[in-house]
Amino acid sequence: MHFARYDRIVAHYPSMWPLLVPGYEPILNAMLDVVEVRDNKPRSILDVGCGPGSATIAVAPACHSEGRVTVVDGSPRMAAAAAEMLDGYIRDTFVGDFTEAGTADCVFRDATYDLILCSFALHHLDDGTKRRTIDAMGSSLQPGGLLLLADEVVSDRPAGWEVVERIRGRIIQKHLDAGDITEEFWHLETSLEPEAQLPFLPTRIDDMVSFLARAGLAVSCPVSILGSALLVALKPK
Numbered sequence: 001m002h003f004a005r006y007d008r009i010v011a012h013y014p015s016m017w018p019l020l021v022p023g024y025e026p027i028l029n030a031m032l033d034v035v036e037v038r039d040n041k042p043r044s045i046l047d048v049g050c051g052p053g054s055a056t057i058a059v060a061p062a063c064h065s066e067g068r069v070t071v072v073d074g075s076p077r078m079a080a081a082a083a084e085m086l087d088g089y090i091r092d093t094f095v096g097d098f099t100e101a102g103t104a105d106c107v108f109r110d111a112t113y114d115l116i117l118c119s120f121a122l123h124h125l126d127d128g129t130k131r132r133t134i135d136a137m138g139s140s141l142q143p144g145g146l147l148l149l150a151d152e153v154v155s156d157r158p159a160g161w162e163v164v165e166r167i168r169g170r171i172i173q174k175h176l177d178a179g180d181i182t183e184e185f186w187h188l189e190t191s192l193e194p195e196a197q198l199p200f201l202p203t204r205i206d207d208m209v210s211f212l213a214r215a216g217l218a219v220s221c222p223v224s225i226l227g228s229a230l231l232v233a234l235k236p237k
C-alpha cells in the first residue's frame, strides 16, 4: 500500500480530519465513554493505523497511568507524530503495513493487549484482508480484553437515494465555504497522483459485526453516525 497520502497531510490531520469525516469526533468521544466504564483501566494498548495517535489520545484519560501503547502505521510521518504526541507512554513504534507479514508478526502477538484500538484504518482494505486483520487483532487480545473498531462503513441507499452521502457532502461543502477546511489541505487531498490514491472500500456494518464474531469476539450493536461506525468487541474470558 502507498502511504504518501497520509505522509503529506500529517500536519493538517488533527484539525482537518474531523471536518472531512462527519461522525469521526462523536465516535472518538464514544470510545472514551466505553473505556471509562470498564472495570479495569487498560495498561497494554495497541493502536493499529495510529495516525498521529488520535484514538489513543481520545481514550487516554480512562487508561491506567502506567499504561503503555504500541503504535503501528505505514506512514513514517504519522508514526513519528504519534511517537512524539505519546512521548513517555510508548512501548513500541512500528512503521510498516500491518497487513504484511513482517510488520504483522511484530505487532500482533498472542494474548498481549487488554485494549486494541483500530480507528478509521481499515477502509482501504478489501474484505478478505479486513477479516485477516480482525482475526489477528482478536488473537492479540488478552482474555477479557476490549477491541474498539471504528471506521467508515457502507451507507444504505433507500430506493437508490444516497441520503448519507448527500448529508456528508453538504457538511463538507459548508466547511469549505466557511474556510474551515483550508485550501492547502484541500489541495493536498485533491491533487494526489493516481498511483498514490488509495481505494475507498467501506464494508457493510453487518459484515463487520460478523467478521468480529467469527474472530471469536463478543460484539455489541454498533454505534453509527453518518457513515462512521464504532464496534465494541470483547474477548471472552
Ligand SMILES: C[S@@+](CC[C@H](N)C(=O)[O-])C[C@H]1O[C@@H](n2cnc3c(N)ncnc32)[C@H](O)[C@@H]1O
Binding pocket: 001, 003, 006, 017, 048, 049, 050, 051, 052, 053, 054, 055, 072, 073, 074, 075, 078, 096, 097, 098, 099, 118, 119, 120, 121, 122, 124
Ligand atoms: C484515517 S487515518 C486514522 C488515524 C487514527 N487512527 C485516527 O483515528 O484518527 C488512517 C491511518 O491508518 C494508516 N493505515 C491505513 N492502512 C494501513 C496499513 N495497511 N498498514 C499500516 N497503516 C495503515 C494510514 O497510514 C493512516 O495514518
